Amino acid sequence: MNLYSALRAAFPANLDTVAVETADADGPALCYTWRDLDRASAMLANLLASLNLPAASRIAVQVDKSVEAMLLYLATLRAGHVFLPLNTAYQSGEIEYFIGNAQPAVVVCSSKNFGWVSKIAFTAGTQNVFTLNDDRTGSLLERATHYSDIFCSDIHSCSSNKDEGLAAILYTSGTTGRSKGAMLSHGNLLSNAQVLKDYWGWRPNDVLIHALPIFHVHGLFVAIHGALLSGCKMIWFSKFDAARVVEKLPQATVFMGVPTLYVRLLAEPGLTRQATAHMRLFIAGSAPLLLETFNDWQQRTGHTILERYGMSETTMLTSNPYLPADGPRRGGTVGFPLPGVGLRVCADDGQVLPAGEVGGIQVKGPNVFKGYWRMPEKTQEEFTADGWFKTGDVGRIDSQGYVHIVGRSKDLIISGGYNVYPAEIEAAINALPGVAESALVGVPHPDFGEVGVAVVIAKPGAQVDADGVLLTLKAQMANFKIPKRCFVLPELPRNAMGKVQKNLLRQQYQELYGAAALTPSPTGGR
């Protein structure tokens, strides 16, 4: 089934009730009814249809968060194309790679970036570049106003977008090499959304505070699908604002966020039992939630955060229980495999390990992606011969069935919920004049959970300036990837085989941000 058709079928009978209400501190609150969502996404879908693109064309989107950006996502589903969201922090080198690799038929960017983005897009052969701004201006909406608010091809796209039809491509990196586009089908997304709707007990009178970016799985799929598939309202923040979220909690019932959002909410004096009395559920994921945050939250609000675990390639895999009858929500664990998801822990030789033993987490299920875009070899590498996806996460299942993530076999730093791949940053540093080699390691950080710290070795006789390294990187890549600190050392620690011992570097810098930041968390590249 086309994912939009399934979401549309769950809209409330009265389409004139509010579906989304904006809540940013600057500017008036805007209300979008369910009818608005349906009509506006139809107009955008008609605009896309008028371009006569081949089915499943990629629609690449790098825009600031807005309700209209969500409508473009829905329109892409309706028109049978493939949504390709891009982090707004990405700079030209990164965008050039994604556009070159995905070859989108349409690129949508903000007006302020039109000059450089359109140049990249036209050079790569993209014919259509539109603009969309978070104040509802731009050529995309101007063009869409000329189209009907009824999308006649919905039924057609239903039948042409069988379960295997692609709905989205999300770029994600691996240990080595460039980013890979994880291809997710309508069936992948819908099956996961339906499971979460039941498992987390979503109901029509829920009100979700949506305060996450919508270019990753968490904000785009888990949050939006959850609300739309339950016909419940969203309070919409274009940017996370802790004080403002606390103000809105009495009007809401569900909140979801990466751990950094919980840490920042805890710093708000207004976060009290009274402010959260109306809330039904707090969900955390995308990065390890520190036990300290889990406990502090329970003490301050009386609510127990439900932690879950997922990936771009699979959407959600596990969840702590929602219903007390299914067991307590355990801090430091990511709960049980979701219904329909197979999860096993394996040794390096592929042998399935018994409960309690630590190994690589492998998963299977209707939510697992269709492969990496135009990278069949990479896809094959990441699946076992019997069809299980190797997550790159290291964990164990305890005797009661709870999954614990204890590390990562992939060299990855998760900073404030964003993934930073050391290999990419090290390659950029190594290309700088005078640099012999470098290593990026993740160290505990009180706000972002983990941040990257770079260690750089100069070539013999060369001088390398640590601040200069950071400044040069800033001009090249997304800001969240920039190491928070850079140290120039005489050499990197190596083992007898000559392999860089990142664990020693991590140890050396683990108290850089104070002992308060120190709580065990998964570490990559061990």
Ligand code: MLC
């Ligand atoms: C911002 N900065 C970060 C950062 N976010 N640094 C490291 N890690 C981050 N995550 C830095 C910027 O580089 C900038 O530095 C400074 O902070 C201010 O930038 P900002 O954009 O104003 O920051 P802020 O709005 O405070 O953003 C913080 C945040 C944001 C936590 C709200 O990072 C965020 O929304 N994170 C959520 C990510 C997410 O949704 N992940 C889901 C992935 S899906 P400077 O030096 O330039 O000033 C997934 C699967 C799953 O993982 O299971 O869900």
Ligand code: AMP
């Ligand atoms: P991404 O590729 O951005 O989708 O990031 C997926 C990765 O985030 C997973 O492979 C995990 O390493 C990590 N992750 C997601 N949720 C959790 C969680 N609750 N605890 C620990 N790690 C998590």
